[in-house]
Structure formats: structure tokens, C-alpha cells
Amino acid sequence: MALSVSGLGSNLPIDDLISKLMSVESQPLQKLNSKEASYLAKVSALGQIKGAVSAFQNATRALQDSSKFNAVKSSSGNTDVVTISAGSKAASANYSIKVEELAQSQKLASGIFSSASSAIGGGKLTFTFGSTSGGSFTPNAEKIPKTVTIPDNATLNDIRDAVNKADIGVSASVVNDGSGNRLVFSSNTTGTASTLKIENSDDGGALAGFAHVPGGSTLTEVQAAKDARFTLDGLTIVKQSNTVTDAVEGLTLTLKQKQKAEDAAVSLSVTRDSSGIKKTIEDFVKSFNELNSALTQASSVDMNATTKPGEARPAAALSGETVIRTIRTQIRNVFNSVQDVGGAYRVPADVGLGFNQDGSMKLDTGKLQKAIDSNPQDILKLFGSVGTPTDPQVSFVSASGKTASGDYAVNVASLPNGVLGGAGVVPSALTVAPGGQIFQVKIDGTSSAMLTLPAGTYTPASLATALQSAINGDATLTAAGAKVAVSVDSVTGKLVMSSQKTGTSSTVEVLSGLDAVGTSPVNLFNNGAGVAGSANVSGTIGGYAATGNGTVLTGAVGTPVEGLAIDIGGGPTGERGTVGFAKGFAFALDGVLAQLLDDKRGAIASRTEGLNNSVKELGKQRDVLNRRLEDVEKRYRAQFTALDAMVSQFNNIGNFLSQQLAGLNKS
Structure with missing residues (x-):
């Protein structure tokens, strides 16, 4: 700031004159400050709009939650007798049930022993599950016999502990009934198909008193096995368990009281x-x-305000901003777009969503309820995204806004678990001759002993269970921690054998015995190794290479299947059917909102960045103006200082002349 002068020589109000001149000179700076304040107000208002759009996006994403559309309620008139739970596939209906019998497991008791801690002896006990009718016993083909080794000089307590530790589906307990100690064996599975046959390895040996062979030496049956029996809408149903999941699709019935x-x-x-x-x-x-x-509110203009001619009406910060129109237009376009998702409803208006004249949304609850009552699944299709795999072991996980609707072939190159696909189709009934089928496998690098598939007639499902039980019951494989899952491929009808280990060391190999199984030989598996496991699943979706993460396969960036994620829950490698994908309204709207909110390319971010850049530019202009104003003020002060000196000089000359004239007049 220049040194202030006040016209000492001229008595002129120089500071006041300069101040008024600088006030005029500073008007461009005041306009810049006003413009900056306007820009900053817009940035603040855009931040509030972004928050509102984000909140609306959260509400939109909630519409994609399929559980809200598939929910069902179930109730029982007497929960002491039976309870009911319903899954998403359950149909709305009323039922009448009467429980005539509860399922229970068989319990067998040994003879009386004076002490539970006295040595009895050792050997092996083999437990077989099956059905008992009088003196006849029919093994359950779906359950492999289990053998428990009893140590030498074992006591009653030791025998109990050995059976329980073996975890074979049988519980053992020592009970003192007042007259002595008895060993009680209980089948852990209810129903008449899970009664017990117990054989000791040495007939007449130390463990002979624990054998139970229907038609021969037997233990005392203290509780008979029973099947659950009930009538449902007049139809008599018999099940092995009190928990019934297959009587009515989607319903689980738990029988609690006869x-x-x-x-x-x-x-x-x-x-x-x-x-x-x-x-x-x-x-x-x-x-x-x-x-x-x-x-x-952010873009309104007060049309009721009184203004002077040429004066603008009071307006909100974002009045006239195109970003407001962009947001409204893009959102409304989604509401008006037809969603081709294969259901009864194609636009939100079909289920009661509409708009008032002021742009607000209204809901016709009557129309919505009618849609819910008639086609609840189609409401899910309208709002959410629907992925439909044809392979039951492939499930839809998620998709992105860039995933295109369509049907895409799924091809699996490798799985985290080593897998071996079957060779031949399993017939509806496959009979294994007496003596069983001898075979050998190699799992995760460990070879099994020679295994036996028990004699019997198998369905595809029971055959898979029997093979799995035989393999997983092998002591060598168990010691190595090697296990398999055997299933039936619902598409090909062939068996699939998978290691339960993951990674590159996960392998499945058949060494012998499964290439000609049954009285009418069927090649279940070729001798040889399958596809080894990998760190992650790999394959293609729609012919495009996909990215694997565990068991989830996700479509690659830049392809029509970008973001389409499916879970490969098992099964063979190779072609695995197709997955159909359709975008619903909420999914499409979410994509639009995500673009609007994009921090780099979104409409809100772009306008905010433009305003911030304008503020920066105004700052530069302000700096230039401030320097110019300083120079102007310096010039004014220099000019006024010179003027003051000149006026002062003139005043001094005037005073001198006045004095001279006054002296002449006196003389």
C-alpha cells in the first residue's frame, strides 16, 4: 500500500479521491467474486444431488433382491404335532395332515456284565444297515458295511468308545439297568431300512456276545425301528425320517408327535x-x-417474486443447469423402456408405478397387489436380473450393468477339484451279482485297497451313493485325507467322480474294475485319470474366455458377458449347457444411476469438475486483477502527489505575489 497523503500542500482530499477511483476500478474484481460464489454454490448443490441419486440407487438395488419376491409364509395349526417351513418353490396352498406314527431308530442291548471296566477281549465288529423281516435281513444297498476294530483286552467301556470314535452311524452307550451293565447299540438313522446286523470276526470269540444276526444269534431289541407314517390330504405317506422334505416340493415337514x-x-x-x-x-x-x-429445489425459479425491470428472478443454485435435465431424462427413459424378460409385466406401470404432473411418483397399491397375487415370479423378472442355467450344478451368481441379455453356452476346462467323467450311461436298474464288484481307485495320488461294490440292484442315484461310500470307507484313503463325491450328471445320465480336495494335487483315477459293472456289464468309468484340479475354475461363457475365482466363473471385460458370474458347483468338465440372462427394470436403472454417479465420466462428476476448473480460472484472473489494481493505485497516488506538489507550488507563488502587491500598495 502506498504512503497515504492528505493534500498537505494543496489541501485536496486525495485519499478520498483515490478510494472512490479504486472503487470504480475494482468493479471487475467484485464481479469475479460474485461469479466464484455462484460456482461454489453450484458445486455444493451438486454434492447434495449426488447424495440423493446415491440414496435412490440403494433403493433401486433393493429391488434386485430376489428373496423379497420369493418369500412365502407357512404355519401349522398345532406346532406340538408338526411344524412346516416353506422354500421359494413352495406353492400357495392349504393342507390337512394327521401323524399316525413317528419314525424311530433301532436299539439293541447286549447281555448283562457285572463290570463295565473288566477285560472282555478284542477283535472286529462289522455293522451292516438294512431291513429286517422276521429272521430275514436285506442289506441297504446305499450304505456300505462298516467294520470297527476292538483292541485286545477291551472292556465294555472300551468297546463303546471304539464304536463311537469310528463314526459309522451307530452310537454305543453303557447302561446299568439295576441288574448289571449292558452295551446298547443305537442306529443313528431312523426308519426300518436302517436296522442293524452285527457280525464279529471270530465266531464264538470274545465278541460273540455282541453279534446280532437276524435268524441267528441276536441281541435284545429294546426299541424297534419304525417308519414315519402320516396322511396328507387323505393320502397315506410313509417315510424313513420325521423330517420330510420330498412329500411336497418346497416344503419341509417336521413330525413331532403321534x-x-x-x-x-x-x-x-x-x-x-x-x-x-x-x-x-x-x-x-x-x-x-x-x-x-x-x-x-436445486433448480427452481421464484416466479412469484417482485422484480424491477431488467432484474432476474431469484433462482436456486442449479437453475438452468443441463445436468438436472440429464438426470431426469435418463431416469425417465428407463421407466418408459420395455423390459423383455419373458414375464407378464414389461414396464413398471404394469404393476402400479406411475407419475403425477409435478414429476413425483405414485403407487397404485391395488394394481400392485393384484400383480403379486397372480404372478409374483414375473414381478421379480420385471425388477431384477434373471440368470437361468440349464445345468442343475451351475448356479447364477450375479451380473454387471454391462452384461448383455442373451443365452450363453458354458464350457468348463478345469475345476478346483480333480474330476473324472463317466464313460457310459447308467441304466435305471443295474444289478451287481453276489460277491460284489471288485475295483480300485487312486485319489489325490493315494491308491486304495481293492474295494467292493456290494451285490444288489441299484438305481443311478443309489449306485453313486454306494460307490462313494465304498471309496470313502477305505482305510488307506481315509488316513491320507482323500475323499470323493460321486454324483449322476442329470444331463448325460453318466456318473461323475470328484475329489474333495482342491488345487493341482487334486486328482481322480480309476485303476481297475469299473469298466464292466453288473450282470449286464456297463462301462461306468474307463481306466485312467480324469482332469486334475486347479487353483480356480477355468472355462468360457458364450465362447469368451472367463476369469475363475474358486468355483465362480466370471465373463471378461469387453465381452457381451462382462460381469456375468456363475458358480460351478461340481459335475464334469466340458460342455455344461447354457445360461440365459435377462435384465430387469431395476438392473437397467441401476446401470444408468451408476453411470450418472461415475466419479470420472458421470454427468455429475463432469459438471462438478468443470465448475471447479472455472473457480481455479477465476482465481488466476483475480490475481491478475489484484496486481493491476495495485499498479493503478500507485499511478493514482503518484499523479495526485505530483498534483499536490504543483498546487502547493502555485499556492506559494500566489502567496508571494500577494505579499509583493500588498507591499506596493503601502508604499
Whole structure:
């Protein structure tokens, strides 16, 4: 700041004059400050709009949660007798049930021993599960016999502990009934198909008193095995367990109490739970209206304000901003777009969503309820994204906004688990002759002993179970921690054998005995190794290389299947059917909102960046103006200082002349 002068020589108000001149000179700076304040107000308002759009996106994503659309409610008229739970596939219906018998497991008791800690002896006990009818015993083909080694000089307690430690599906306990100690064997599985046959390795040996062979030496049956029996809507149903999952699709019945003949049947009810759908859609409408209100307030103009001619009406920070129109237009375009998802509803208006004249959203609850009652699954299709694999062991996980709708072939090159695909189709009934089928496998690098597939007639499912039990029951493989899962490929009808280990050391190999199985020989597996495991699943979706992460295969960036994620839950390598994908309304809207909110290329971010750049530019202009104003003020002060000196000089000359003239007049 220049030294202030006040016209000492001229008595001129120089500071005041300079101040008024600089006020005029500073008007461009004041305009810059006003413009900067306007820009900063816009940036702040855009931040609030971004928050409202983000909140609306969260409400939109909630519409993609399929559990809210598939929810069902179930109830039992008497939960002391039976309880019911319903899954998403359960149909709305009412049932009547009467429980006539509860399933229970067989319990066998030995003779009396005076002491539970006295030595008895050792050997082996073999437990076989099956059905007992009088003196006849029929082994259960789906359960492999299990052998327990009893140590030498074992006591009653030792025998109990050895059986329990073996974890073979039988529990043992020592019970003192007042007259002595008995060893009680209990089958862990209820139902008449899981009664016990117990054989000792040395007939007449130390363990002979624990053998139970129907038609021969037997233990005392203290509890008979029973099947669950009940009537459902007049139809008599018999099951091995009190937990029934396959009587009605999607329902699990838990039988808890046997009813008397005179007791009334219990009513069961299954209904769609529409509360989740309603609340989710109501929250969506509320969130949209909050966003709509935020957009309106941020861009409004006060049309009722009194203004002077040429004066602009009071307006909000974002009045006239194209970003507001962009947000509204892009959102409304999604509402008006037809969603080709194969359901009864194609636009949100079909289920009661509409708009008022002020742009706010309204919900016709009656129309929504009608849609829920008639086609709840189609509401899910309208709002969410639907992925439908044809292979039951492949499941849809998720997709991205860039995933294109379509049907895509799935091909699996490798799995985390080593896998061996079957060679021949398993017939509906495969009979293994007496003596069983001898075979050998190599799992995770460890060879099994020679194994036996028991004699019997098998369905494809029971054959898979029997093979799995035989392999997993091998002591050598168990010691090495090697296990397999054997299943039936629902597409090809062939067996699939998979190691339960993951990684490159996970392998499955058949060494012998499974290439000609049964009385009418079927080649279940060729001798040789399958495909070794890998760190992650690998393969293609729609012919495009996909990225594996564990068992999840995800479409690569830049392809039509980008972001499409599917879980390969098992099965063979090679072609695995197709996965159909369709985008619903909420999925499409979420994609639009994600683009609007994109921190780099989104409309809000782009406009915010432009405003911030303008603020920076104004700052540069302010610096230039401030330097110019300093120079101007210096010039003014120099000029006024010179003027003051000149006026002062003139005043001095005037005073001198006045004095001279005054002297002449006196003389």
C-alpha cells in the first residue's frame, strides 16, 4: 500500500479521491467474486444431488433382491404335532395332515456284565444297515458295511468308545439297568431300512456276545425301528425320517408327535408373503420422490417474486443447469423402456408405478397387489436380473450393468477339484451279482485297497451313493485325507467322480474294475485319470474366455458377458449347457444411476469438475486483477502527489505575489 497523503500542500482530499477511483476500478474484481460464489454454490448443490441419486440407487438395488419376491409364509395349526417351513418353490396352498406314527431308530442291548471296566477281549465288529423281516435281513444297498476294530483286552467301556470314535452311524452307550451293565447299540438313522446286523470276526470269540444276526444269534431289541407314517390330504405317506422334505416340493415337514385316532387333523397353510415386495417398492417410490424434490429445489425459479425491470428472478443454485435435465431424462427413459424378460409385466406401470404432473411418483397399491397375487415370479423378472442355467450344478451368481441379455453356452476346462467323467450311461436298474464288484481307485495320488461294490440292484442315484461310500470307507484313503463325491450328471445320465480336495494335487483315477459293472456289464468309468484340479475354475461363457475365482466363473471385460458370474458347483468338465440372462427394470436403472454417479465420466462428476476448473480460472484472473489494481493505485497516488506538489507550488507563488502587491500598495 502506498504512503497515504492528505493534500498537505494543496489541501485536496486525495485519499478520498483515490478510494472512490479504486472503487470504480475494482468493479471487475467484485464481479469475479460474485461469479466464484455462484460456482461454489453450484458445486455444493451438486454434492447434495449426488447424495440423493446415491440414496435412490440403494433403493433401486433393493429391488434386485430376489428373496423379497420369493418369500412365502407357512404355519401349522398345532406346532406340538408338526411344524412346516416353506422354500421359494413352495406353492400357495392349504393342507390337512394327521401323524399316525413317528419314525424311530433301532436299539439293541447286549447281555448283562457285572463290570463295565473288566477285560472282555478284542477283535472286529462289522455293522451292516438294512431291513429286517422276521429272521430275514436285506442289506441297504446305499450304505456300505462298516467294520470297527476292538483292541485286545477291551472292556465294555472300551468297546463303546471304539464304536463311537469310528463314526459309522451307530452310537454305543453303557447302561446299568439295576441288574448289571449292558452295551446298547443305537442306529443313528431312523426308519426300518436302517436296522442293524452285527457280525464279529471270530465266531464264538470274545465278541460273540455282541453279534446280532437276524435268524441267528441276536441281541435284545429294546426299541424297534419304525417308519414315519402320516396322511396328507387323505393320502397315506410313509417315510424313513420325521423330517420330510420330498412329500411336497418346497416344503419341509417336521413330525413331532403321534396323534390319537380320535384327534383331528392338523391344518397347514402356505401363502405368499407380499409384505417384503410391498415395502421394497414403497421405499423405492419414497426414495424417488426425495430425489425428485431435491432436483426441483436445486433448480427452481421464484416466479412469484417482485422484480424491477431488467432484474432476474431469484433462482436456486442449479437453475438452468443441463445436468438436472440429464438426470431426469435418463431416469425417465428407463421407466418408459420395455423390459423383455419373458414375464407378464414389461414396464413398471404394469404393476402400479406411475407419475403425477409435478414429476413425483405414485403407487397404485391395488394394481400392485393384484400383480403379486397372480404372478409374483414375473414381478421379480420385471425388477431384477434373471440368470437361468440349464445345468442343475451351475448356479447364477450375479451380473454387471454391462452384461448383455442373451443365452450363453458354458464350457468348463478345469475345476478346483480333480474330476473324472463317466464313460457310459447308467441304466435305471443295474444289478451287481453276489460277491460284489471288485475295483480300485487312486485319489489325490493315494491308491486304495481293492474295494467292493456290494451285490444288489441299484438305481443311478443309489449306485453313486454306494460307490462313494465304498471309496470313502477305505482305510488307506481315509488316513491320507482323500475323499470323493460321486454324483449322476442329470444331463448325460453318466456318473461323475470328484475329489474333495482342491488345487493341482487334486486328482481322480480309476485303476481297475469299473469298466464292466453288473450282470449286464456297463462301462461306468474307463481306466485312467480324469482332469486334475486347479487353483480356480477355468472355462468360457458364450465362447469368451472367463476369469475363475474358486468355483465362480466370471465373463471378461469387453465381452457381451462382462460381469456375468456363475458358480460351478461340481459335475464334469466340458460342455455344461447354457445360461440365459435377462435384465430387469431395476438392473437397467441401476446401470444408468451408476453411470450418472461415475466419479470420472458421470454427468455429475463432469459438471462438478468443470465448475471447479472455472473457480481455479477465476482465481488466476483475480490475481491478475489484484496486481493491476495495485499498479493503478500507485499511478493514482503518484499523479495526485505530483498534483499536490504543483498546487502547493502555485499556492506559494500566489502567496508571494500577494505579499509583493500588498507591499506596493503601502508604499
